[in-house]
Amino acid sequence: xxxxxxxLLVWVGSFTAGLIGALTGLGGGVxxxxxxxxxxxxxIRYAVGASLVSVIATSLGAASTYIKKGYTNLRxxxxxxxxxxxxxxxxxxxxxxxxxxxxxxxxxxxxLYSAYLSQxxxxxxxENDLSNPVAEYLQLNGTYPTPDGLMSYQVNSVTGGFSVMFxxxxxxxxxxxxxxxxxxxxxxxxxxxxxxxxxxxxNFMISVTAAASAGVYLARGYIDxxxxxxxxxxxxxxxxxxxxVLVGAKTQVLRIVFSFVLVAMALKMVYNSLxxx
Amino acid sequence: MDNLDLNTSWFSSTxxxxxxxxxxxxxxxxxxxxxxxxxxxxxxxxxSEQKLEALLSNLLKYGVLLASAVxxxxxIIYLVxxxxxxxxxxxxxxxxxxxxxxxxxxxxxxxxxxxAVIQLGLLILVSIPVxxxxxxxxxxxxxxxxxxxxxxxxxxxALTYSLIIAP
Numbered sequence: 001x002x003x004x005x006x007x008l009l010v011w012v013g014s015f016t017a018g019l020i021g022a023l024t025g026l027g028g029g030v031x032x033x034x035x036x037x038x039x040x041x042x043x044i045r046y047a048v049g050a051s052l053v054s055v056i057a058t059s060l061g062a063a064s065t066y067i068k069k070g071y072t073n074l075r076x077x078x079x080x081x082x083x084x085x086x087x088x089x090x091x092x093x094x095x096x097x098x099x100x101x102x103x104x105x106x107x108x109x110x111x112l113y114s115a116y117l118s119q120x121x122x123x124x125x126x127e128n129d130l131s132n133p134v135a136e137y138l139q140l141n142g143t144y145p146t147p148d149g150l151m152s153y154q155v156n157s158v159t160g161g162f163s164v165m166f167x168x169x170x171x172x173x174x175x176x177x178x179x180x181x182x183x184x185x186x187x188x189x190x191x192x193x194x195x196x197x198x199x200x201x202x203n204f205m206i207s208v209t210a211a212a213s214a215g216v217y218l219a220r221g222y223i224d225x226x227x228x229x230x231x232x233x234x235x236x237x238x239x240x241x242x243x244x245v246l247v248g249a250k251t252q253v254l255r256i257v258f259s260f261v262l263v264a265m266a267l268k269m270v271y272n273s274l275x276x277x
Numbered sequence: 278m279d280n281l282d283l284n285t286s287w288f289s290s291t292x293x294x295x296x297x298x299x300x301x302x303x304x305x306x307x308x309x310x311x312x313x314x315x316x317x318x319x320x321x322x323x324x325s326e327q328k329l330e331a332l333l334s335n336l337l338k339y340g341v342l343l344a345s346a347v348x349x350x351x352x353i354i355y356l357v358x359x360x361x362x363x364x365x366x367x368x369x370x371x372x373x374x375x376x377x378x379x380x381x382x383x384x385x386x387x388x389x390x391x392x393a394v395i396q397l398g399l400l401i402l403v404s405i406p407v408x409x410x411x412x413x414x415x416x417x418x419x420x421x422x423x424x425x426x427x428x429x430x431x432x433x434x435a436l437t438y439s440l441i442i443a444p
Contacts, residue, residue: 001363001364002360002361002362002363002364003356003359003360003361003362003363003364004356004360004361006364006366007352007356007360036366040366041366041367042366042367043366043367043368043369045369046366046369053399053402053403056402056403056405056406057341057344057345057402060337060340060341060402060405060406061337061338061341063334063337064334064335064337064338064341065334067330067333067334067337068330068331068334070322070330072330074326074329074330074333074413075425078410078413078425078428078429078432079425079428081410081432082428082431082432082435085432085435085436085439086435088435088439089435089438089439092439137424138424143322207337207405207406207409208406208409208410208432208436210406211403211404211406211407211436211439211440212435212436212439213439214403214439214440215403215436215438215439215440215441216439218377218378218403218440219377219378220371220377221370221371221372221373221376221377222371222372223372223376223396223399224366224372225351225355225376225392225393225395225396225399226355226359226392226395227366228348228395228399229348229349229351229352229355229395230352232345232348232399232402233345233348233349233352236341236345
């Protein structure tokens with residue numbers, strides 16, 4: 001296979017990953033690494049570098065729209081970015097001296113966990129009456145648009161959420177994925193924020209988190225232009241189209257199918273690394 | 278009197294909504310929040326916040342378009358030049374020195390390497406979130422919000438370390 005054929009195939013694969021990632025809300029990044037490694041046979045370090053770049057691109061594109069619509073909580077995002085950026089640098093540094101086998105196993109576990117999380121019901125507006133003094137001091141409580149006008153919400157357990165975000169940052173730096181699933185977990189389950197705010201704020205933070213590990217990846221030679229180009233140019237329009245189609249689409253069946261794909265990819269990665277292919 | 282106060286501190290394009298505005302979000306206590314679960318009160322965001330949102334939204338949109346255009350341009354030249362060669366991604370060799378640092382990439386672009394043009398586009402992409410943090414930093418300084426100025430400074434410090442000091 002020559003570079004032109006390879007680039008076209010990777011472009012098609014990435015476009016599909018971006019489309020499905022946006023439709024299911026899991027993000028394209030989580031599929032790009034297993035797609036490149038187990039389908040295209042790319043070394044995991046190149047795959048991680050290309051995935052990271054595509055994650056920044058989609059995060060920026062989507063965040064632009066979400067900010068304009070008023071869903072994103074800018075202060076909350078910026079505050080939690082402290083945790084994710086420091087985590088990401090640590091993760092990227094760990095990635096440079098961890099074996100490829102260990103990276104593969106960690107990624108497989110994250111894939112399985114993401115598949116599990118995507119099946120969990122989402123809290124549209126969690127019960128949340130407690131006022132948190134730290135959230136108050138940091139002005140984290142905000143509002144978001146609903147069909148009935150702006151709705152206010154409170155932010156709970158700021159320190160707990162901050163800690164989970166640090167872990168999300170490490171995973172993001174380690175594997176070149178947005179780890180949006182973990183970010184949403186921190187905000188949905190720990191901080192009790194409405195689902196729409198947590199997804200959009202998580203998305204807002206992903207680009208900065210990924211940029212923090214991008215510097216380390218670039219210096220170590222993980223970011224290959226020839227591979228990153230079709231991945232980025234494929235995921236971006238795919239995600240954009242997915243976001244357009246998403247309005248009114250029934251995603252339940254898609255989520256289940258996608259979860260099976262994730263599980264299959266995870267098992268194949270573990271199998272490959274154990275057999276030593 | 279109340280309306281006058283609200284007009285100075287709050288921005289609203291639809292002035293008839295101002296009359297229903299009772300409290301700033303910062304001052305909301307749990308009772309108000311509970312009340313709002315039943316009936317939502319029309320609230321507007323402060324002007325400074327709206328300006329920041331509009332600015333960041335445009336930065337992200339046009340930034341990602343610019344980066345994609347550069348990557349696409351570099352990609353076309355790259356495929357024309359190297360499209361028929363065989364792929365080498367199965368094993369990790371690392372990238373040549375010229376593609377591993379911001380300064381190296383710019384030098385390589387000037388020397389006419391097509392893969393460096395793609396890498397330049399990726400570099401633009403990575404720099405957009407950094408610019409976003411810089412804009413937030415100055416906005417918070419202007420608003421005399423020193424807590425968030427400091428928070429932005431920490432994030433910027435981490436990014437600077439990753440992109441400039443660590444390599």
